Amino acid sequence: xxxxxxxxxxxxxxxxxxxxxxxxxxxxxxxxxxxxxxxxxxxxxxxxxxxxxxxxxxxxxxxxxxxxxxxxxxxxxxxxxxxxxxxxxxxxxxxxxxxxxxxxxxxxxxxxxxxxxxxxxxxxxxxxxxxxxxxxxxxxxxxxxxxxxxxxxxxxxxxxxxxxxxxxxxxxxxxxxxxxxxxxxxxxxxxxxxxxxxxxxxxxxxxxxxxxxxxxxxxxxxxxxxxxxxxxxxxxxxxxxxxxxxxxxxxxxxxxxxxxxxxxxxxxxxxxxxxxxxxxxxxxxxxxxxxxxxxxxxxxxxxxxxx
Amino acid sequence: xxxxxxxxxxxxxxxxxxxxxxxxxxxxxxxxxxxxxxxxxxxxxxxxxxxxxxxxxxxxxxxxxxxxxxxxxxxxxxxxxxxxxxxxxxxxxxxxxxxxxxxxxxxxxxxxxxxxxxxxxxxxxxxxxxxxxxxxxxxxxxxxxxxxxxxxxxxxxxxxxxxxxxxxxxxxxxxxxxxxxxxxxxxxxxxxxxxxxxxxxxxxxxxxxxxxxxxxxxxxxxxxxxxxxxxxxxxxxxxxxxxxxxxxxxxxxxxxxxxxxxxxxxxxxxxxxxxxxxxxxxxxxxxxxxxxxxxxxxxxxxxxxxxxxxxxxxxxxxxxxxxxxxxxxxxx
Amino acid sequence: xxxxxxxxxxxxxxxxxxxxxxxxxxxxxxxxxxxxxxxxxxxxxxxxxxxxxxxxxxxxxxxxxxxxxxxxxxxxxxxxxxxxxxxxxxxxxxxxxxxxxxxxxxxxxxxxxxxxxxxxxxxxxxxxxxxxxxxxxxxxxxxxxxxxxxxxxxxxxxxxxxxxxxxxxxxxxxxxxxxxxxxxxxxxxxxxxxxxxxxxxxxxxxxxxxxxxxxxxxxxxxxxxxxxxxxxxxxxxxxxxxxxxxxxxxxxxxxxxxxxxxxxxxxxxxxxxx
Numbered sequence: 001x002x003x004x005x006x007x008x009x010x011x012x013x014x015x016x017x018x019x020x021x022x023x024x025x026x027x028x029x030x031x032x033x034x035x036x037x038x039x040x041x042x043x044x045x046x047x048x049x050x051x052x053x054x055x056x057x058x059x060x061x062x063x064x065x066x067x068x069x070x071x072x073x074x075x076x077x078x079x080x081x082x083x084x085x086x087x088x089x090x091x092x093x094x095x096x097x098x099x100x101x102x103x104x105x106x107x108x109x110x111x112x113x114x115x116x117x118x119x120x121x122x123x124x125x126x127x128x129x130x131x132x133x134x135x136x137x138x139x140x141x142x143x144x145x146x147x148x149x150x151x152x153x154x155x156x157x158x159x160x161x162x163x164x165x166x167x168x169x170x171x172x173x174x175x176x177x178x179x180x181x182x183x184x185x186x187x188x189x190x191x192x193x194x195x196x197x198x199x200x201x202x203x204x205x206x207x208x209x210x211x212x213x214x215x216x217x218x219x220x221x222x223x224x225x226x227x228x229x230x231x232x233x234x235x236x237x238x239x240x241x242x243x244x245x246x247x248x249x250x251x252x253x254x255x256x257x258x259x260x261x262x263x264x265x266x267x268x269x270x271x272x273x274x275x276x277x278x279x280x281x282x283x284x285x286x287x288x289x290x291x292x293x294x295x296x297x298x299x300x301x302x303x304x305x306x307x
Numbered sequence: 308x309x310x311x312x313x314x315x316x317x318x319x320x321x322x323x324x325x326x327x328x329x330x331x332x333x334x335x336x337x338x339x340x341x342x343x344x345x346x347x348x349x350x351x352x353x354x355x356x357x358x359x360x361x362x363x364x365x366x367x368x369x370x371x372x373x374x375x376x377x378x379x380x381x382x383x384x385x386x387x388x389x390x391x392x393x394x395x396x397x398x399x400x401x402x403x404x405x406x407x408x409x410x411x412x413x414x415x416x417x418x419x420x421x422x423x424x425x426x427x428x429x430x431x432x433x434x435x436x437x438x439x440x441x442x443x444x445x446x447x448x449x450x451x452x453x454x455x456x457x458x459x460x461x462x463x464x465x466x467x468x469x470x471x472x473x474x475x476x477x478x479x480x481x482x483x484x485x486x487x488x489x490x491x492x493x494x495x496x497x498x499x500x501x502x503x504x505x506x507x508x509x510x511x512x513x514x515x516x517x518x519x520x521x522x523x524x525x526x527x528x529x530x531x532x533x534x535x536x537x538x539x540x541x542x543x544x545x546x547x548x549x550x551x552x553x554x555x556x557x558x559x560x561x562x563x564x565x566x567x568x569x570x571x572x573x574x575x576x577x578x579x580x581x582x583x584x585x586x587x588x589x590x591x592x593x594x595x596x597x598x599x600x601x602x603x604x605x606x607x608x609x610x611x612x613x614x615x616x617x618x619x620x621x622x623x624x625x626x627x628x629x630x631x632x633x634x635x636x637x638x639x
Numbered sequence: 640x641x642x643x644x645x646x647x648x649x650x651x652x653x654x655x656x657x658x659x660x661x662x663x664x665x666x667x668x669x670x671x672x673x674x675x676x677x678x679x680x681x682x683x684x685x686x687x688x689x690x691x692x693x694x695x696x697x698x699x700x701x702x703x704x705x706x707x708x709x710x711x712x713x714x715x716x717x718x719x720x721x722x723x724x725x726x727x728x729x730x731x732x733x734x735x736x737x738x739x740x741x742x743x744x745x746x747x748x749x750x751x752x753x754x755x756x757x758x759x760x761x762x763x764x765x766x767x768x769x770x771x772x773x774x775x776x777x778x779x780x781x782x783x784x785x786x787x788x789x790x791x792x793x794x795x796x797x798x799x800x801x802x803x804x805x806x807x808x809x810x811x812x813x814x815x816x817x818x819x820x821x822x823x824x825x826x827x828x829x830x831x832x833x834x835x836x837x838x839x840x841x842x843x844x845x846x847x848x849x850x851x852x853x854x855x856x857x858x859x860x861x862x863x864x865x866x867x868x869x870x871x872x873x874x875x876x877x878x879x880x881x882x883x884x885x886x887x888x889x890x891x892x893x894x895x896x897x898x899x900x901x902x903x904x905x906x907x908x909x910x911x912x913x
Contacts, residue, residue: 012752019753027765142893144845146852146868147886150875158876204416210366211410212482213403213433215395222429223418245758249849260760267764267855275768279761286756302466303419 009294013287020283021073025066028272056082056273069276078277083269088277091262098167099258102181102250103243105174110182111189111236114140118193122201122228123220133190140187149180149253167256177254181247185239192235197228230301234293241289245282310341312381313522314363314406314490319376319391321358321367333358334546335376338524340490345516345523347537347554349530349569355546356526360492363390363524364402380405382489404434407483409512411495413475417467423475424448424463427482434486450481454511473504477511484515491516491523497532509536530569534558539626542566545601552627562629564606600632608633651902654895661892665712669705687878695880698870707884710862714889717774717863718843721781726836728782729789730828736790737797738820748794751787759784763850772858777850781843789835793828800827830907838900841893848889864889 053059056079057068072079078088117133124130156176157165164173200206201224209219248260255261259278266274298304316338322329333355340346348356361367363378378390382405385397393401402408407430410416418426427450428443437443444463451459454477467475476496483491493512497505513536516523525536533540533554540557542550542565550563561567568586586605600606603613610632618630621638688695695703736747754762763780770776800806801824809819848865850856857863859870864885871881 015749016752016756019749020757023753024757024765027769030769138894138897142841142897143890144848144852144865144886144893146849146865147883147890150868150872150882150886154875154879204410204412205418207361207366208408208410208416208479208482209418210399211364211402211408212430213399213401214429215399223421226420227418242758245761248760248764249853252853263761263764264853264855267768270768272768275765279757279765282761283757286758290756301420303468 009291013291017280017283017287018070021070021280022066024276024279025069028276029062029065052082073280078280079273081266081271081274081277083266083271083274088274091274092259092277092281095257095259095262098256099244099247099251099260102174102177102247102256102258103240105178106180106182106243107185107236107240109178110186110239113182114186114189115193115232118190119197119225121190121194122197125198134194137187137190137194140183140185140190142187143183145180145183145249146253148183149176149250152176152180153253166254173254177250177256180253181243181250185243189232189235189239192232193228196231197224200224200228203227226300230297233296233300237289237293237296241285241292244289245285310344312339313342314338314340314381314524315379316359316363317377317379319359319362319378320374321355321362321371322374324370324372329372329374331374332371332546333362336543336546336548338541338548338551340522340524341539342489342522343516343520344538345513345525345536347533347540348524348526348543349528349533349540350543351528353545354543356543357494359543360408360494360524360526363490363492364406364408365390365393365395365398366408382406400434403430403488404486405488406490406492407486407488408492408494409476409479409483409496411498413472413479413499414467416479417475419467421466422464423467423470423478424451424465427451427478427485430482430486436486446485447481450485451477454478454481454484454515455507456481472500473507476500476504476508480508480511480515484519484521487519487521489522491521492526493523494526495528496525497527497529505532506535512536542569547601547630549602549631550627550629552624552629556624556627560624560627562623562627562634563602563631564608564633565602566629568605600630610636648902648906650898651906654898654902657891657895658899661711661888661895662715665708665715668708669712675701675705688880695878698874703881703884706862706867707864707888710864710867710885711888711892713857713862714844714847714864714892717777717781717847717857718840718892721778722785722836722839722843724778725782725785726789726832726839729786729835730793730832732786733790733793734797734820734824734828737794737801738816738824744794747790751790754783754787755791759846760849763846764855767850767855772855774857774861777847777856780850781846784846785839785842789839792835793831796828796831797824800824834900834904834907837896837903841896841900844889844892844896 050059057065060068069079076089078092080086081088081091084091114137117137121130121133152163153165153176156162163176164170167173167177197220201220203224206219206224209223210216214222245259247256247258248264250256251258251260252264259282263275263278263282265271266278316336319333319336320331321333322331336355336359338346338348338359348359350356358367358371361371362373367373373391377392380386380388380390380401382401384405385393385401388397390398390401417423424444424447427447428437428440431437431443431446432440437446448459448463451462456462456474456477462470462474467478470478479496483493491512496512497508500508509532512523512525515521525533527533537554540550540552540554541548542557542563544565550557550561550566552562557566558570561570565586572586599612599614599616600618606613612632616632618632618635620628620630621635622628623634623638732747732751736744757765763784766780766783767776770779806819806823809823814822847856847863848868851863851865852869854866854869857866859866867885868882871878871885875882
């Protein structure tokens with residue numbers, strides 16, 4: 001990757017983040033009626049509304065509001081939560097470690113299972129294990145996450161009482177949420193590993209490796225696997241940033257106080273600054289994930305010089 | 308002078324497994340590769356020449372199975388063993404060390420993610436011929452120099468996509484000969500290259516074989532390359548060897564109508580384009596079992612017998628054999 | 640012959656049959672069961688399955704079977720309409736971007752990137768925050784969620800069609816822009832668009848059910864499969880079928896559309912990389 005390529009790419013990230021900010025900002029302010037009265041569910045006097053409006057800076061013109069928000073965001077200030085009366089940044093910083101822990105755990109389980117089963121499928125194509133894991137991975141991509149979570153709670157907590165029902169800070173209570181969150185990812189990684197590895201197994205360089213004296217297994221591990229990993233690594237980077245930002249359902253079912261739960265609280269308490277802040281933060285994570293995927297690809301594949 | 312054989316392919320048959328029965332792609336092929344000789348294997352695409360070569364080092368596609376015959380190896384290791392019944396581990400030990408191979412597509416036959424030098428070093432390391440990577444590197448650089456790669460030390464670190472087709476094929480040749488094998492199989496090594504590069508590559512293969520007293524099985528559909536490189540020629544058509552002879556014999560007095568067709572398809576300077584000869588028709592679809600001579604549908608002077616009986620091999624000159632009913636009748 | 644291919648592809652045929660059956664049931668069963676999907680009967684709350692209520696009743700004494708198929712009807716509706724709208728928008732913007740190029744293309748792709756870089760669930764939450772949990776806002780949030788990826792794929796297919804010789808030929812012969820789009824580019828995109836439509840239906844079903852499950856999508860007294868799972872979650876351990884029946888229905892629908900989409904892609908658009 002050349003320097004100008006990197007600069008261009010990072011510039012693109014900023015442009016997209018600016019767009020996200022603008023989009024969210026506009027969407028949260030084109031509410032029919034007035035944003036403050038939407039935030040306050042019960043009837044309050046016009047006086048109170050005006051007071052809150054001024055305290056949140058909502059009395060100024062939209063561009064002025066946007067630029068002051070933008071200025072704050074650049075300095076790391078996303079405003080104050082209306083409901084929890086705390087800076088949004090602090091709330092995010094508090095919630096993020098939980099989400100991170102969950103995502104790391106989920107990713108490890110999902111990828112280990114996905115890659116191994118995908119490899120087995122590709123190497124023993126059209127055999128019983130292939131059909132078995134292909135069937136499983138299909139369930140992986142099609143079963144809704146809440147169904148996975150509820151089934152896990154029913155089986156492993158209620159019937160077998162192996163794991164706790166919801167998050168209590170212990171390691172064991174992270175297992176069920178991690179499986180639920182990783183479920184879809186495991187399915188798609190397995191499917192991609194299978195197709196990518198099968199494509200590489202048909203490549204002539206595998207014949208070369210075997211003609212050199214490597215066994216089939218050796219050729220797969222030393223040559224095909226690394227080539228097959230290229231698209232999978234991209235997918236993994238995107239999945240991980242997705243897990244960090246999209247665990248709303250898992251966190252709500254297992255009551256984990258992470259980012260997703262925070263966003264849900266924000267919408268339930270009609271806390272506009274908090275919702276705005278969490279959405280922006282997750283968009284930032286996704287953008288970083290995309291960037292990371294590109295960088296990893298450039299590092300692993302000598303053929304990519306400029307992205 | 309009869310040379311000692313290095314490899315004997317005896318009555319080899321290979322089929323592709325399909326749900327509705329096997330489809331034979333190689334039918335009772337006999338090939339002998341003497342020591343220090345370059346044997347050419349000629350035929351159109353789909354004639355089974357690549358499959359024959361792949362049987363030798365056991366890299367047939369998964370659906371292809373050996374249904375009969377043997378491949379007897381007379382090299383140093385695994386002497387006088389049948390390669391088709393050798394255990395996978397023993398066969399892999401032989402590959403790269405005793406028998407090595409150069410493939411058609413230098414673009415895709417190299418791992419795109421590995422430095423070319425490391426890919427060549429790998430052969431030495433697999434077979435334990437060097438103690439460490441540094442020693443391997445030294446040997447590889449010397450070999451790169453020998454196959455005509457300029458700035459070998461620099462090229463060692465290049466990735467395949469940074470090299471031209473000719474350079475990549477030189478890397479493949481370096482990889483194939485670095486362990487000093489006794490047999491080099493070259494599967495259409497010049498098909499994907501320019502004509503000028505082709506001549507260089509052929510020269511390198513020739514030199515390598517002479518310098519090391521190495522035998523080679525050279526697979527091609529290019530009669531011109533055969534004339535430049537080979538000592539003996541086998542002509543294959545639809546999975547059968549239809550003619551075999553020393554190279555001079557083939558060009559001077561081709562016996563089988565198919566070989567004659569192949570030779571007359573080479574355009575010569577001076578002929579006007581209207582005289583560009585071709586063999587009429589295409590290779591027919593390979594079916595389960597065929598009766599009669601495989602070439603009869605495209606042959607210009609077939610007789611009734613051609614449609615019902617497979618022709619036997621007849622001798623038409625010294626070391627020159629062909630399978631054809633018409634020749635048989637003529638010789639009687 | 641494409642119809643023949645379709646019938647020969649067993650998975651696709653089977654999926655199509657399942658989908659047609661579910662659609663028929665969702666139309667017929669709520670009408671003939673004799674129960675109102677919203678009709679409460681507090682005297683028979685949380686009944687286990689019996690001969691009157693085949694799937695039992697929920698916490699307000701409503702017949703689960705009736706609600707299941709009524710909810711399926713709503714979920715299918717919510718899946719089909721926004722998907723159709725997003726495919727239409729994605730198609731128009733994708734073709735426009737590919738055809739106009741330059742800043743128009745840049746703006747469209749930037750907008751797509753912006754919507755795609757917000758996690759779908761959160762983007763939908765922002766829309767639902769602004770517009771409340773009505774049918775229309777669920778529709779709107781799904782459209783905002785999906786149009787971007789569709790526009791991207793349509794754009795890249797349109798670009799590759801544009802580069803083919805016959806478009807250049809049409810241009811050199813002086814065919815006007817609009818008629819190049821309508822006569823040459825659009826017909827070649829139809830297979831891609833059909834496949835995109837089919838493959839986006841399961842995405843919509845999953846998104847809608849997730850939003851309703853979180854309690855921010857379809858609101859009671861409306862019925863949707865995701866909402867049913869949410870409402871019966873508290874009885875998971877005593878009466879698991881209450882939650883698992885609607886969840887299972889979602890799964891069957893998603894699988895069936897998924898298979899159908901895969902098969903359609905193989906048949907209509909064998910070389911595509913959607």
